[in-house]
Amino acid sequence: MGTLEGRTVVVTGGNSGLGLGMAEGLGRAGASVVLWARTPSRNDEAVARLVEAGVDASAVACDTGDESSVEEAMRETLSRHRRVDSLFANAGIAAASPFVDTDLDEWHRVLRTNLDGTFLCTRAAARHFVERGDGGSLVVVSSMIARYGGAGQAAYTTSKTGLLGLGRTLAVELARHQVRVNTLVPGWTATAMNTHLQVDERFMAATTRRTPARRWAQPEEFHEVAVFLADPTLTFHTGNEVVVDGGYSVF
Numbered sequence: 001m002g003t004l005e006g007r008t009v010v011v012t013g014g015n016s017g018l019g020l021g022m023a024e025g026l027g028r029a030g031a032s033v034v035l036w037a038r039t040p041s042r043n044d045e046a047v048a049r050l051v052e053a054g055v056d057a058s059a060v061a062c063d064t065g066d067e068s069s070v071e072e073a074m075r076e077t078l079s080r081h082r083r084v085d086s087l088f089a090n091a092g093i094a095a096a097s098p099f100v101d102t103d104l105d106e107w108h109r110v111l112r113t114n115l116d117g118t119f120l121c122t123r124a125a126a127r128h129f130v131e132r133g134d135g136g137s138l139v140v141v142s143s144m145i146a147r148y149g150g151a152g153q154a155a156y157t158t159s160k161t162g163l164l165g166l167g168r169t170l171a172v173e174l175a176r177h178q179v180r181v182n183t184l185v186p187g188w189t190a191t192a193m194n195t196h197l198q199v200d201e202r203f204m205a206a207t208t209r210r211t212p213a214r215r216w217a218q219p220e221e222f223h224e225v226a227v228f229l230a231d232p233t234l235t236f237h238t239g240n241e242v243v244v245d246g247g248y249s250v251f
Contacts, residue, residue: 004026004029004230004231005030005031007030007031007032007086007230008032008034008077008081008083008084008085009023009026009031009032009033009084009085009086009087009230010033010035010036010084010087010088011033011034011087011088011090012035012062012091012117012121013090013091014033014035014036014046014059014088015035015039015042015046016037016042016046016192017219018090018186018189018191018222019035019088020035020049021218021223021226022088022090022219022222022223023055023057024050024053024055024223025220025223026086026227026230027050027054027056027057028053028223029230032057032058032081033055033056033057033058034059034077034080034081034084035058036060036062036077036121037061037062038061038062038063039061040059043059043060044059046059058080060073064089064091064117064120064121065112065117070124071124073124074128083132084125084129086137086138086230087122087124087125087137087138088226089138089139089163090139090141091113091117091118091121092113092117092141092193093109093110093113093114093193094110094153094156094193095109095155095156096152096153097152099154106155107155110156111155111158111159114156114160115162115163115166119166122166122170122181130177133177134178135177135178135180135232135235136180137182137229137230138174138179138181139181139183139184139229139230140166140170140182141184142160142163142167142184142241143156144186144187144248146160146161146163146185147249164185164241167181167183167241168239171238171239175238175239179238180234180235180237181239182229182237182238182239182242183240183241183242184222184225184229184242185241185242185243185245186217186222186244186245187243187244187245187249188207188248189216189218189221189222190217190219198216210251211246212246212247212250212251214246221244225244228242229242
């Protein structure tokens with residue numbers, strides 16, 4: 001696997017959970033990591049944790065669902081690092097409610113972050129890659145729920161399913177520019193976003209029993225997965241959906 005020394009990687013939603021896990025792995029492989037996330041205090045805490053682990057890390061306060069905020073985040077990142085080599089579009093939110101009770105505002109709120117935000121961030125990075133002319137790597141973070149659906153998760157599931165189509169389309173369109181685009185499809189992973197599920201014993205028993213590995217993943221288990229997806233030597237790896245789910249999807 002190639003080194004990430006001298007490369008700059010952006011991780012959206014990188015101040016906690018899966019994003020922070022990937023950021024740490026990327027940084028330990030030598031990359032300079034820039035976190036794009038909304039809350040400055042949480043960004044500062046995440047950067048401090050990464051620096052303590054020996055990572056060259058910084059953060060930019062960014063609302064990924066807002067076009068002007070994304071454009072400003074890219075300008076600030078480029079002013080600091082001169083270039084971006086990879087972007088992980090990981091920022092996402094969920095909202096659980098019965099479909100018949102889901103209102104349009106909630107629907108739009110979830111899609112704004114998960115789908116619109118991924119579009120805006122990958123577009124900003126793609127424009128930079130194409131203008132620079134020497135390629136790059138985009139990683140779209142979807143979810144296992146895109147394959148199986150989930151009760152009470154209409155907006156979240158729809159957004160994550162849409163990302164599968166976005167990832168495939170970008171892989172086809174951007175290949176001529178030496179830009180690789182792959183989609184990460186994680187299974188059940190213990191993060192702050194699903195703490196309420198982790199304390200539900202019946203839910204944990206059901207999902208663990210359904211997973212051949214008989215457990216949920218931890219964010220740090222995505223260290224090397226992220227490095228693989230950002231590896232600049234894997235020039236023919238594009239258009240792939242990388243499933244990391246403990247065997248859930250084949251059981």
